[in-house]
Amino acid sequence: xxxxxxxxxxxxxxxxxxxxxxxxxxxxxxxxxxxxxxxxxxxxxxxxxxxxxxxxxxxxxxxxxxxxxxxxxxxxxxxxxxxxxxxxxxxxxxxxxxxxxxxxxxxxxxxxxxxxxxxxxxxxxxxxxxxxxxxxxxxxxxxxxxxxxxxxxxxxxxxxxxxxxxxxxxxxxxxxxxxxxxxxxxxxxxxxxxxxxxxxxxxxxxxxxxxxxxxxxxxxxxxxxxxxxxxxxxxxxxxxxxxxxxxxxxxxxxxxxxxxxxxxxxxxxxxxxxxxxxxxxxxxxxxxxxxxxxxxxxxxxxxxxxxxxxxxxxx
Amino acid sequence: xxxxxxxxxxxxxxxxxxxxxxxxxxxxxxxxxxxxxxxxxxxxxxxxxxxxxxxxxxxxxxxxxxxxxxxxxxxxxxxxxxxxxxxxxxxxxxxxxxxxxxxxxxxxxxxxxxxxxxxxxxxxxxxxxxxxxxxxxxxxxxxxxxxxxxxxxxxxxxxxxxxxxxxxxxxxxxxxxxxxxxxxxxxxxxxxxxxxxxxxxxxxxxxxxxxxxxxxxxxxxxxxxxxxxxxxxxxxxxxxxxxxxxxxxxxxxxxxxxxxxxxxxxxxxxxxxxxxxxxxxxxxxxxxxxxxxxxxxxxxxxxxxxxxxxxxxxxxxxxxxxxxxx
Numbered sequence: 171x172x173x174x175x176x177x178x179x180x181x182x183x184x185x186x187x188x189x190x191x192x193x194x195x196x197x198x199x200x201x202x203x204x205x206x207x208x209x210x211x212x213x214x215x216x217x218x219x220x221x222x223x224x225x226x227x228x229x230x231x232x233x234x235x236x237x238x239x240x241x242x243x244x245x246x247x248x249x250x251x252x253x254x255x256x257x258x259x260x261x262x263x264x265x266x267x268x269x270x271x272x273x274x275x276x277x278x279x280x281x282x283x284x285x286x287x288x289x290x291x292x293x294x295x296x297x298x299x300x301x302x303x304x305x306x307x308x309x310x311x312x313x314x315x316x317x318x319x320x321x322x323x324x325x326x327x328x329x330x331x332x333x334x335x336x337x338x339x340x341x342x343x344x345x346x347x348x349x350x351x352x353x354x355x356x357x358x359x360x361x362x363x364x365x366x367x368x369x370x371x372x373x374x375x376x377x378x379x380x381x382x383x384x385x386x387x388x389x390x391x392x393x394x395x396x397x398x399x400x401x402x403x404x405x406x407x408x409x410x411x412x413x414x415x416x417x418x419x420x421x422x423x424x425x426x427x428x429x430x431x432x433x434x435x436x437x438x439x440x441x442x443x444x445x446x447x448x449x450x451x452x453x454x455x456x457x458x459x460x461x462x463x464x465x466x467x468x469x470x471x472x473x474x475x476x477x478x479x480x481x482x483x484x485x
Numbered sequence: 486x487x488x489x490x491x492x493x494x495x496x497x498x499x500x501x502x503x504x505x506x507x508x509x510x511x512x513x514x515x516x517x518x519x520x521x522x523x524x525x526x527x528x529x530x531x532x533x534x535x536x537x538x539x540x541x542x543x544x545x546x547x548x549x550x551x552x553x554x555x556x557x558x559x560x561x562x563x564x565x566x567x568x569x570x571x572x573x574x575x576x577x578x579x580x581x582x583x584x585x586x587x588x589x590x591x592x593x594x595x596x597x598x599x600x601x602x603x604x605x606x607x608x609x610x611x612x613x614x615x616x617x618x619x620x621x622x623x624x625x626x627x628x629x630x631x632x633x634x635x636x637x638x639x640x641x642x643x644x645x646x647x648x649x650x651x652x653x654x655x656x657x658x659x660x661x662x663x664x665x666x667x668x669x670x671x672x673x674x675x676x677x678x679x680x681x682x683x684x685x686x687x688x689x690x691x692x693x694x695x696x697x698x699x700x701x702x703x704x705x706x707x708x709x710x711x712x713x714x715x716x717x718x719x720x721x722x723x724x725x726x727x728x729x730x731x732x733x734x735x736x737x738x739x740x741x742x743x744x745x746x747x748x749x750x751x752x753x754x755x756x757x758x759x760x761x762x763x764x765x766x767x768x769x770x771x772x773x774x775x776x777x778x779x780x781x782x783x784x785x786x787x788x789x790x791x792x793x794x795x796x797x798x799x800x801x802x803x804x805x806x807x808x809x810x811x
Contacts, residue, residue, distance in 0.1 A: 309496075313496075313500060315738065316737075316738055316740075316741055316786075316790055317741045317786075318738075318739075318741035318742035318744070318745050320742060320745035320746070321741045321742070321744050321745040323745075324745055324748055325779065328763075328764070328767040328775075329511055329515065329767070329775070331767065332515055332767050332770045332775070333514065333515055411625065415625075415627045418627050418629075418630075419627050419628070419629055419745075419749055422627075422629045422749070422752075423748070423749065423752060423764060424764075435627075438629070438630060438633065442633055442753070445633065445636065445637050445641060446641060446648075448641075450637060450641075453633055453637075454634070454637070457630045457633070457634070460627070460630065461622075461625055461626050461630065464625040464626075464627075465621070465622060465625040468621055468624060468625050469621065472621065
């Protein structure tokens with residue numbers, strides 16, 4: 171892409187982006203604007219977690235078990251130092267949520283990056299080469315899709331955990347999560363990319379590129395792929411939301427991030443045991459953060475689908 | 486049609502074969518059956534002898550064929566923890582899961598069709614906007630969180646409904662005891678089935694709405710309107726029939742998701758079904774039970790998926806069978 175962007179065209183490019191349909195419809199859509207703002211606040215806060223958080227939840231020295239289960243400050247019996255209260259181990263909930271959101275976001279984004287890489291590669295190959303390879307790959311995609319991600323992930327992680335023992339598992343949990351969520355969802359991308367490649371392949375610019383003697387890889391990556399980007403953007407947002415939910419569900423089952431390094435899912439899970447004794451905040455507050463995070467991503471995805479998918483204009 | 490049937494069955498067998506290979510590989514590598522049998526205090530020579538007798542030193546292929554042969558005869562090994570055939574353990578837990586899935590399915594079908602049709606007919610009404618807004622929130626709340634929040638509200642705060650277990654169940658036939666015979670059973674199954682339904686419901690509402698809106702644009706609906714047919718009849722007889730075809734396919738794809746969600750729901754509500762049992766088996770490294778669960782779930786899943794595909798081929802006269810079989 172960089173060779174396409176010459177220095178002289180840069181100012182006009184920014185102006186073009188600001189005047190584009192997407193930015194116009196974004197400004198006109200209050201739901202999209204609010205979602206974007208909320209998402210950015212959550213994202214920035216979680217990236218800056220080490221600076222914002224008053225405590226370091228990974229540092230055993232800063233945790234005191236005597237501080238456990240303090241309620242948030244607006245409830246009776248609270249301790250002023252802990253804004254959102256503390257969890258069952260005496261960690262400051264606000265700091266732990268910041269670090270947990272960071273983990274959830276990292277896992278979600280990395281898993282989607284893996285999905286996109288696998289899916290786009292396979293989709294390009296299947297669509298461009300076609301024939302036997304195409305039908306074989308798409309058959310695999312059908313089968314893989316019919317086994318839901320969560321089911322594959324639960325079974326895979328459960329068996330990995332039983333095989334390696336939980337100590338080793340916990341150490342590498344983040345990589346296992348990224349790998350399993352990433353690998354299980356490739357067909358989503360592969361199918362979409364293949365469909366657009368099939369449509370693009372027939373167009374004249376591909377023919378002329380071929381006549382100019384460009385190799386298939388160059389045509390696929392430099393010419394067809396940029397024209398298939400809008401459906402990729404649309405699925406990516408929904409996929410990030412799904413990946414975050416999957417990660418939270420797996421961590422809730424004890425098949426994901428360990429309690430010593432909690433993501434939002436493991437925090438909710440550790441709080442669940444205390445909900446019956448009245449400590450509702452350990453579960454509810456991370457739960458609200460998780461739902462808001464996923465909701466704004468889904469709303470952005472909805473908006474993006476309406477803007478980028480001309481097929482839906484009639485609706 | 487016959488060629489399609491054969492191809493579909495062939496695919497089902499191929500998937501089942503893959504599942505059996507994976508299951509066997511797990512059984513082969515996870516845990517040591519000898520240690521479960523004799524413990525630590527047996528000499529190496531005796532161990533070796535026992536390994537020979539049990540056939541643990543045979544080649545991979547021989548062991549795999551024996552595994553498949555036993556599985557086909559309904560022998561999936563003996564659970565280390567329950568000390569009884571793994572298949573029996575699962576069959577005892579199966580009815581609880583099926584009743585939960587049944588309860589959720591009734592809720593999903595009973596609500597998604599009217600809600601989906603309504604939001605399609607009146608897309609701009611206030612109620613439709615509320616339903617669609619609620620559906621996107623519904624999609625964004627993970628099933629375990631819905632379950633936990635419902636427990637917090639209805640069990641902990643209001644004390645209306647019980648939070649775990651199946652309550653009073655009445656034996657019906659064989660291993661099957663039902664929740665639907667007593668009031669106590671009904672109160673116990675209420676929260677879990679609503680939780681399980683909560684994640685699928687928004688998906689189906691949105692799907693039925695989208696398909697219905699597309700159908701309402703079609704020529705034959707306009708024609709029916711022009712002919713003066715009662716709107717209720719157009720919506721629910723003519724349009725809905727064609728809307729349900731894609732819904733069946735998506736429903737088929739969701740069966741796998743449903744299995745995963747039963748694991749989550751059963752864990753939160755300690756519902757004594759297959760999903761809860763599977764997680765317990767994993768924690769106890771009860772290899773035969775894990776393997777048996779994979780095979781049973783895989784089997785149910787392949788059978789239902791094949792049936793859904795075949796039904797789809799049967800009810801939709803326009804489906805291109807040659808292409809679908811390719």
